[in-house]
Amino acid sequence: MSARADIHENAAWAAARPAVSVLMPFLRDDPTDLLAALETEAASLRGAVEVIVLDDGTADIALTQRLTAQIDAMALPVRLITLPANEGRAIGRNRLAGSARAGSLLFLDSDMRPDHPNFLRDWAALVANSDPAVAFGGFSLLQAPTDARFQVHRALAAKSECVPCAERAKQPEKYVYTSNLLVRRDVFESEAFDPGFTGWGWEDVEWAMRVSRRFAVVHVDNPATHMGLDTVAALAGKYEQSAxxxxxxxxxxxxxxxxxxxxxxxxxxxxxxxxxxxxxxxxxxxxxxxxxxxxxxxxxxxxxxxxxxxxx
Structure with a gap:
C-alpha cells in the first residue's frame, strides 16, 4: 500500500475471517446506499464476507466523514481506503485486491444495487460449494432510474449488457464486467488488470480474454442493478475516453x-x-x-x- 493512502477500519474488521472480499472502488460517487444494502445481510454472514471501499481521489472531506461514520456503525467488517489523487480503474482494482484477505474477490461497483436479499449469501455459498475461478453474476435494470434523460443508456444496456445467464455462457469471456464479478485470489494473482488501460472502458473485457485462456469463466444468476445510467452527453464522453x-x-x-x-x-x-x-x-x-x-x-x-x- 502506498504511504499516501489513508486507511480506516471498523471494529468488526480485525476479528473477521472472510471467505469473500467485496471490492468497491468509487470516484465522485456516493457508495453509502450500496453499503446499507449489503449491511442487511451482516447477521447471517457472521464475518464470512468483508468489504473494502476505495475512494480513488474524490477529495470530498464531507463524504469521507459520512462514510467513516457509517462504516463504524456497520456489523459487516469494512475497510475504507482514501486516496488523495486518482489512480485509475485498473490500478485501483489491483490495489483493492492487494488489500483483500479472502480467497475470493467480488468486484462490485459502487453504483450497483443487489436485486435480492440473499446477494452476498449466494456468492459466499458459491465459493463454499464450487470455488469457481471466475464467475459473473449479471446485470439488470430492475431498480434503475426511468428518467427520460437516461432512456438511451437504458436501451443500450438492455440490449448489450443485461443478457440472460444462458446467453452469457455461450461467449463467457465477452460478458465479463467488474461491476459484479467474482475472482479467485490465485487467478487474480496470476492475471491482474493491465495498468496500461487508463480512463474508462475495456480493461475488464481485456482481462477476461487473458484469463479465459487459462481458467474457466462461469456465469451465474445473481444479478445486481446498474443504477448509474448516464445521459447521452456523459456516455459519449466515456466512449471518447475509451477509444x-x-x-x-x-x-x-x-x-x-x-x-x-x-x-x-x-x-x-x-x-x-x-x-x-x-x-x-x-x-x-x-x-x-x-x-x-x-x-x-x-x-x-x-x-x-x-x-x-x-x-x-
Whole structure:
C-alpha cells in the first residue's frame, strides 16, 4: 500500500475471517446506499464476507466523514481506503485486491444495487460449494432510474449488457464486467488488470480474454442493478475516453476482437472520407431528444464505432 493512502477500519474488521472480499472502488460517487444494502445481510454472514471501499481521489472531506461514520456503525467488517489523487480503474482494482484477505474477490461497483436479499449469501455459498475461478453474476435494470434523460443508456444496456445467464455462457469471456464479478485470489494473482488501460472502458473485457485462456469463466444468476445510467452527453464522453483502450485491446487480442461487431463496423467506417463530420452528425442524432429512442441508441452505437475507427 502506498504511504499516501489513508486507511480506516471498523471494529468488526480485525476479528473477521472472510471467505469473500467485496471490492468497491468509487470516484465522485456516493457508495453509502450500496453499503446499507449489503449491511442487511451482516447477521447471517457472521464475518464470512468483508468489504473494502476505495475512494480513488474524490477529495470530498464531507463524504469521507459520512462514510467513516457509517462504516463504524456497520456489523459487516469494512475497510475504507482514501486516496488523495486518482489512480485509475485498473490500478485501483489491483490495489483493492492487494488489500483483500479472502480467497475470493467480488468486484462490485459502487453504483450497483443487489436485486435480492440473499446477494452476498449466494456468492459466499458459491465459493463454499464450487470455488469457481471466475464467475459473473449479471446485470439488470430492475431498480434503475426511468428518467427520460437516461432512456438511451437504458436501451443500450438492455440490449448489450443485461443478457440472460444462458446467453452469457455461450461467449463467457465477452460478458465479463467488474461491476459484479467474482475472482479467485490465485487467478487474480496470476492475471491482474493491465495498468496500461487508463480512463474508462475495456480493461475488464481485456482481462477476461487473458484469463479465459487459462481458467474457466462461469456465469451465474445473481444479478445486481446498474443504477448509474448516464445521459447521452456523459456516455459519449466515456466512449471518447475509451477509444485508446479499445485500440490497446485490438493490439493485444486481434483474433478475438476481430469477431466483435464494433470492430467490424469501425473498420468499415475507417474507409469513409469526412469521418470527423460523420462523427459530429452521429453524436448530434444521439442527443436529439425528438428522435425515437431506438434511433438515438443506434446513432450512439455508430458514434462509438466511428471513434474506434481511429484506433483500429
Amino acid at each position: 485508446p483502450n479499445f485500440g490497446r485491446m485490438v493490439q493485444r487480442h486481434p483474433e478475438v476482437v476481430a469477431a466483435y461487431p464494433s470492430y467490424r463496423v469501425a473498420k468499415l467506417l475507417k474507409r469513409l472520407p469526412g469521418l470527423h463530420l460523420l462523427r459530429r452528425g452521429l453524436r448530434g442524432g444521439a442527443e436529439a431528444d425528438w428522435l425515437p429512442v431506438a434511433t438515438r441508441a443506434f446513432s450512439l452505437r455508430l458514434y462509438r464505432a466511428a471513434l474506434y475507427a481511429d484506433a483500429v
